[in-house]
Amino acid sequence: MEAKTCNESRVVRTSRVFPNDVNNHNTLFGGKLMSDADMLASISATRHSRSECVTASTDSVDFLHPITPLDSVCFESFVTWTGTSSMEVFVKIIAENLISGDRKIAATAFLTFVALDDDGKPTRVPGIIPETEEEKKLYDTGKERAEKRKEHRRHSKELAGYFTTQKPWE
Numbered sequence: 001m002e003a004k005t006c007n008e009s010r011v012v013r014t015s016r017v018f019p020n021d022v023n024n025h026n027t028l029f030g031g032k033l034m035s036d037a038d039m040l041a042s043i044s045a046t047r048h049s050r051s052e053c054v055t056a057s058t059d060s061v062d063f064l065h066p067i068t069p070l071d072s073v074c075f076e077s078f079v080t081w082t083g084t085s086s087m088e089v090f091v092k093i094i095a096e097n098l099i100s101g102d103r104k105i106a107a108t109a110f111l112t113f114v115a116l117d118d119d120g121k122p123t124r125v126p127g128i129i130p131e132t133e134e135e136k137k138l139y140d141t142g143k144e145r146a147e148k149r150k151e152h153r154r155h156s157k158e159l160a161g162y163f164t165t166q167k168p169w170e
Helices: 030-049 133-140 142-160
Strands: 011-016 052-063 071-082 086-097 103-116
Touching (some): 011 030, 030 052, 030 071, 030 103, 052 086, 052 142, 071 103, 071 133, 071 142, 086 142, 133 142
Antiparallel strands (some): 011 071, 052 103, 071 086, 086 103
């Protein structure tokens, strides 16, 4: 299986912020941003693996600057690191004030996807070849994030053993 460049999985989408997209602070609703990030990241993962993919985790979504109705919002996603069947996808969200032209990194996110075969089982994915300085930095730090994800998942499963599925009103 031949490795692919980050650019081969790149997805870019720009849209406006409309009144139904904002919260009570008149800024882009965080849930809308997270949903859009997951959608674009899933396209990147599928492009890279050329197979069905499922979201395994959202490691982080960091909201760095508010996005307002005066902004356009540009999502850029691409695969940054791969395991055997998993892919880390980075999503960079850029807000651009449409009047002044000022641009800023408004949010970043790391999501992990698992590629599936026709039977719904994890399947191998190609490796990744970073080319730009940004891609190389994300690739070089990807293994550390993957190890932290595995540890976090182990803790989550352990903690889930203490949770009940009982209805709270019964």
